[in-house]
Every structure is written in C-alpha cells, then in structure tokens.
Amino acid sequence: VKPENGCTWPPAMSADSVATWEGAERIIQTALDTFGRIDCVVNNAAVLRDTIFHKIIARQIPANIVYEDEHLIAFRDISPQAPVHVLFVPKVTIPTLNDVQPGQAEIVGRLVIAAADYAKTQGFAEDGYRIVMNCNDHGGQTVFQIHLHLLAGAPLGRFG
Numbered sequence: 001v002k003p004e005n006g007c008t009w010p011p012a013m014s015a016d017s018v019a020t021w022e023g024a025e026r027i028i029q030t031a032l033d034t035f036g037r038i039d040c041v042v043n044n045a046a047v048l049r050d051t052i053f054h055k056i057i058a059r060q061i062p063a064n065i066v067y068e069d070e071h072l073i074a075f076r077d078i079s080p081q082a083p084v085h086v087l088f089v090p091k092v093t094i095p096t097l098n099d100v101q102p103g104q105a106e107i108v109g110r111l112v113i114a115a116a117d118y119a120k121t122q123g124f125a126e127d128g129y130r131i132v133m134n135c136n137d138h139g140g141q142t143v144f145q146i147h148l149h150l151l152a153g154a155p156l157g158r159f160g
C-alpha cells in the first residue's frame with residue numbers, strides 16, 4: 001500500500017490487535033465512522049483508496065469521459081502519448097495487477113472488450129491500436145488503481 005495513493009487506518013495497527021473478530025469489527029467500524037467508507041481490508045487494516053481515478057469516477061474532478069457503464073469508466077488521458085489515448089478503469093478498487101484475484105478475471109476482461117468496442121465505434125479498429133497495462137515501479141505505474149491504456153491514431157512503432 002503506497003501512502004501517497006491511499007491511507008490505511010489505523011496507520012500502525014499490529015496484527016495481534018485484530019486477531020479476533022471483535023478487533024477487526026472495531027477497526028472497520030471506526031474507519032467507517034471516520035471516512036464514511038472503506039475500500040478493502042489489507043494486512044488487517046481498513047484501507048481507504050482514493051486515487052485521482054476514484055475522484056474522476058465520483059465526479060469530484062473533471063475528465064473527458066468517453067464511455068461509462070456500471071462496471072468501468074473510460075476517459076482521455078490528460079497527457080496523451082498518441083493521437084488517441086484513452087484510459088479504461090474498473091469501478092472496483094484494485095490497486096495493481098498483482099491484486100487481481102482469480103474471481104476478478106471478468107473485471108480485467110471487460111476493460112479489454114470495452115477498449116476494442118471503442119476502437120470499433122470510433123472507426124480505427126481495422127487500422128489498429130495498442131493496449132498497455134503498467135504494474136508498479138518497473139512497469140511505470142503512477143496511479144494505483146488498475147487501468148488499461150488504449151493508444152491509437154497513428155503507427156505506434158514496434159514494441160516488445
């Protein structure tokens with residue numbers, strides 16, 4: 001959990017103190033009372049994740065939204081790396097690809113299908129496009145809510 005991208009409550013709770021259900025319940029209730037919601041529980045702490053993408057989903061900051069459904073949102077990247085650069089983001093909180101659970105395959109699959117559908121409706125599917133998902137430092141991930149980059153609109157050169 002990267003502190004700059006979210007916060008855990010309490011910040012330094014030992015595993016011992018939440019070893020009982022009463023302890024866990026107290027932590028979750030206090031976090032709910034304090035923040036109004038929790039996004040997940042990691043390492044015996046209630047985690048509130050609030051990336052810039054969560055704020056876009058919640059309409060707390062503006063974005064050029066090109067698609068949205070109950071599962072995901074898609075909007076233009078603020079710093080485009082190609083003539084078309086759209087980000088597809090699930091509404092469920094998943095900080096990195098390492099956090100995707102086996103039962104969440106559909107969430108990742110929906111991002112790919114939404115990107116391909118967007119390419120078709122925008123008319124560049126036949127010309128082609130690239131999708132990219134970055135993970136952690138070496139992958140260059142800067143926003144810790146998983147997202148799929150769709151890049152298109154010009155020949156993108158060889159990659160990989």
Ligand code: 5GP
Pocket residue numbers: 052063064075076077078079080087133134140141142143144
């Ligand atoms: P990552 O580097 O994590 O794979 O991709 C994050 C992307 O989010 C970057 O391409 C960056 O330009 C984009 N981004 C960061 N902040 C904002 C924002 O506030 N609005 C939009 N639309 N895109 C953002």
